[in-house]
Amino acid sequence: MQMIKYMIKRILMLIPVLIGVSIIVFLIMRVFSPDPAPIVLGEHATQQSMQEWRLANGLNDPIWLQYVNYIKDAMTGNLGTSYYTKAPVTQEIFSRFPATIELAIAAIIFASLLGIFLGVVSAVKKNSIFDNGGRILALIGVSMPIFWLGILLIILFSGTLHWLPSTGRLNPLYQPTQITGFYLIDSLLTGNMNALVDALRHLVLPALALGMYSMAIITRMTRSSMLESMSQDYIRTARAKGITNRRVIRKHALRNALIPIVTVIGLQFGSLLGGAVLTETVFSWPGIGAYTVNCILKSDFPVVQGVVLLVAVVYVLVNLAVDIIYAFLDPRIKYAKKEG
Amino acid sequence: MLLEVNHLKTDFKLKKGIVHAVNDVSFGIEKGEILAIVGESGSGKSVTSLSVMGLLQEPGKVVDGEILYKGEDLLKKSEKELQKIRGDQISMIFQEPMTSLNPVYRIKDQIIESIMTHMKLSRKEALARTVEMLKTVGIPSPGQRANDYPHQMSGGMRQRVMIAMALACNPELLIADEPTTALDVTIQAQILELLYSLRERFNMAVLLITHDLGVVAEAADRVIVMYCGQIMEEADVKSLFSNPMHPYTLGLLNSIPRIEDESGERLYMIKGMVPNPLHMPQGCPFSDRCDRCMERCTLEMPELKEVGGHKVRCFLYNQEAGKEADDR
Ligand SMILES: Nc1ncnc2c1ncn2[C@@H]1O[C@H](COP(=O)(O)OP(=O)(O)OP(=O)(O)O)[C@@H](O)[C@H]1O
Ligand code: SF4
Ligand SMILES: [Mg+2]
Numbered sequence: 001m002q003m004i005k006y007m008i009k010r011i012l013m014l015i016p017v018l019i020g021v022s023i024i025v026f027l028i029m030r031v032f033s034p035d036p037a038p039i040v041l042g043e044h045a046t047q048q049s050m051q052e053w054r055l056a057n058g059l060n061d062p063i064w065l066q067y068v069n070y071i072k073d074a075m076t077g078n079l080g081t082s083y084y085t086k087a088p089v090t091q092e093i094f095s096r097f098p099a100t101i102e103l104a105i106a107a108i109i110f111a112s113l114l115g116i117f118l119g120v121v122s123a124v125k126k127n128s129i130f131d132n133g134g135r136i137l138a139l140i141g142v143s144m145p146i147f148w149l150g151i152l153l154i155i156l157f158s159g160t161l162h163w164l165p166s167t168g169r170l171n172p173l174y175q176p177t178q179i180t181g182f183y184l185i186d187s188l189l190t191g192n193m194n195a196l197v198d199a200l201r202h203l204v205l206p207a208l209a210l211g212m213y214s215m216a217i218i219t220r221m222t223r224s225s226m227l228e229s230m231s232q233d234y235i236r237t238a239r240a241k242g243i244t245n246r247r248v249i250r251k252h253a254l255r256n257a258l259i260p261i262v263t264v265i266g267l268q269f270g271s272l273l274g275g276a277v278l279t280e281t282v283f284s285w286p287g288i289g290a291y292t293v294n295c296i297l298k299s300d301f302p303v304v305q306g307v308v309l310l311v312a313v314v315y316v317l318v319n320l321a322v323d324i325i326y327a328f329l330d331p332r333i334k335y336a337k338k339e340g
Numbered sequence: 341m342l343l344e345v346n347h348l349k350t351d352f353k354l355k356k357g358i359v360h361a362v363n364d365v366s367f368g369i370e371k372g373e374i375l376a377i378v379g380e381s382g383s384g385k386s387v388t389s390l391s392v393m394g395l396l397q398e399p400g401k402v403v404d405g406e407i408l409y410k411g412e413d414l415l416k417k418s419e420k421e422l423q424k425i426r427g428d429q430i431s432m433i434f435q436e437p438m439t440s441l442n443p444v445y446r447i448k449d450q451i452i453e454s455i456m457t458h459m460k461l462s463r464k465e466a467l468a469r470t471v472e473m474l475k476t477v478g479i480p481s482p483g484q485r486a487n488d489y490p491h492q493m494s495g496g497m498r499q500r501v502m503i504a505m506a507l508a509c510n511p512e513l514l515i516a517d518e519p520t521t522a523l524d525v526t527i528q529a530q531i532l533e534l535l536y537s538l539r540e541r542f543n544m545a546v547l548l549i550t551h552d553l554g555v556v557a558e559a560a561d562r563v564i565v566m567y568c569g570q571i572m573e574e575a576d577v578k579s580l581f582s583n584p585m586h587p588y589t590l591g592l593l594n595s596i597p598r599i600e601d602e603s604g605e606r607l608y609m610i611k612g613m614v615p616n617p618l619h620m621p622q623g624c625p626f627s628d629r630c631d632r633c634m635e636r637c638t639l640e641m642p643e644l645k646e647v648g649g650h651k652v653r654c655f656l657y658n659q660e661a662g663k664e665a666d667d668r
Contacts, residue, residue, distance in 0.1 A: 233436050233439040234442040236395060237434065237441065239426070240393060240426055242426035243423070243427075243454075331446075332489070
């Protein structure tokens with residue numbers, strides 16, 4: 001009950017966040033971006049046609065009025081239309097966003113599983129060859145630029161070994177019926193195994209490239225968090241009970257160490273959305289990252305605004321998810337009390 | 341003899357040198373007996389008990405001696421074999437009840453884990469046993485409190501939970517490492533009372549570790565006084581209090597606060613400090629603090645000798661075996 005109240009409160013807090021974020025992106029676009037009119041209409045457009053275009057798109061109104069109108073429309077679920085495709089922004093976003101989220105989730109799963117595994121091994125076998133190996137891997141992970149790693153992966157696994165495809169999300173032949181836009185989910189729902197396998201094969205390299213940095217960060221966090229929890233008194237108690245070392249590590253040390261690790265995973269998921277831009281470019285992944293960059297360059301205000309709002313929502317939801325996982329992991333946390 | 345420790349030596353290899361945390365310690369515990377080990381901080385009490393449990397952490401290592409439990413040397417057993425003994429036949433409770441329980445699990449789950457590791461019981465039976473144990477150690481409404489997390493309990497309650505957990509599998513030997521040090525005085529007495537009554541009820545032996553001779557007087561059958569990793573004196577509790585022989589024992593006895601003592605005099609303190617384990621004085625380890633230190637004491641190490649029913653490590657009693665020192 002307390003938990004549900006807390007969640008509702010947190011979700012309500014989204015509103016001020018979204019207002020703040022929308023104001024900022026609104027201002028930044030209008031103050032710092034080039035005038036969209038000549039870009040949309042082409043170099044040879046006349047002054048008059050440009051003026052008409054601006055009027056039609058409300059760009060001649062004072063900024064505050066533009067903003068009020070934007071919010072009014074947004075309340076009804078209308079985020080405007082793209083200056084270029086004339087399609088509704090919501091449609092533009094939702095045709096691409098699942099690809100990015102699918103990639104980011106795959107990357108964070110890879111990063112978390114491998115990162116936690118390496119971190120635990122490093123901590124348990126402190127100063128051994130495993131520990132040093134894991135730390136070197138982590139060092140490489142944090143220092144390797146995504147695009148470079150991406151290109152290396154393509155050269156090795158697609159070019160040389162021909163194991164995995166290097167670009168795109170799916171062989172169009174296998175396209176599953178569109179339900180959620182997440183190919184893995186859609187192909188499972190429709191029982192289309194060819195699509196599932198093909199989508200997975202396409203996902204491997206981009207997810208590796210995107211998740212490598214986070215994997216390294218999670219490895220480091222896990223190692224230090226495990227070292228910390230393994231030195232606690234309750235670990236000695238657990239060992240005094242006569243349970244196996246394996247169980248001591250998993251059920252007692254890791255279970256406690258997970259609390260800070262989850263925070264880091266949440267933060268990393270947020271930053272993965274940023275890294276997705278580069279990954280999508282390198283792997284021609286039809287996601288929202290590369291597309292958004294393009295829209296920024298072309299001053300497609302409504303699309304950029306929509307994407308930024310969506311990203312803000314994702315951030316807030318990820319944070320909320322982290323908090324909820326926290327409460328499950330750590331019984332000492334009582335949100336209701338803290339929130340009054 | 342339930343447990344027999346012979347010439348135990350435990351070292352810590354540090355960068356700055358080797359610390360002989362336990363240095364040639366021998367003692368035995370009979371079935372159902374309470375043996376106390378007393379000594380100031382750093383005397384090697386915890387290291388002794390962790391050595392017996394096989395729970396020493398790096399860089400600590402038993403380098404010599406034997407630890408015979410029911411005649412079998414624990415030092416020769418594999419980690420797997422030790423796990424079968426730990427928590428089942430030999431259990432341990434610790435000084436810090438506030439941090440010794442895992443904060444993320446309900447106390448019932450922590451006790452059930454211990455029970456199900458060693459006894460062939462279903463989860464339901466283990467839970468029933470858990471509640472019964474909580475009742476035994478005096479936790480009110482144990483069925484409910486079993487669902488608590490450690491942070492919902494006071495220090496005294498947590499120590500009771502630790503005791504319940506330690507006794508859940510009917511151990512034959514309980515090692516209690518300063519079980520009351522972190523607690524309020526009134527709670528201390530309750531916990532000691534509890535340990536004492538449980539010892540009778542479960543007929544287990546207790547190795548009671550403490551730095552407080554006052555605790556020993558109430559609970560123990562026999563006492564070992566330890567200093568700098570060595571045994572200074574060993575005697576049964578009555579004899580130790582009525583006839584303390586080693587100057588260090590005397591110092592400890594004199595520093596027990598006495599309630600009936602209303603003179604308002606300042607508490608006696610042994611002068612000086614426990615030496616740095618890396619720079620032990622030559623000869624008798626107590627020589628730099630001893631009121632009766634003789635020339636010989638700073639040159640040679642006295643041996644642990646049987647004198648008048650005690651074992652004492654002191655030259656005052658050592659010149660001719662069996663002959664007590666003149667005055668005291
Ligand atoms: N982890 C460790 N690293 C290095 N030295 C240690 C370690 N643990 C113990 N020692 C050494 O062993 C000696 C004995 O320590 P021990 O913990 O057994 O003392 P104690 O009698 O239990 O004292 P206390 O009353 O403070 O619990 C200490 O003087 C210390 O030098
Ligand atoms: S041997 Fe000497 S220094 Fe050591 S306790 Fe006895 S009298 Fe004191
Ligand atoms: Mg200790």
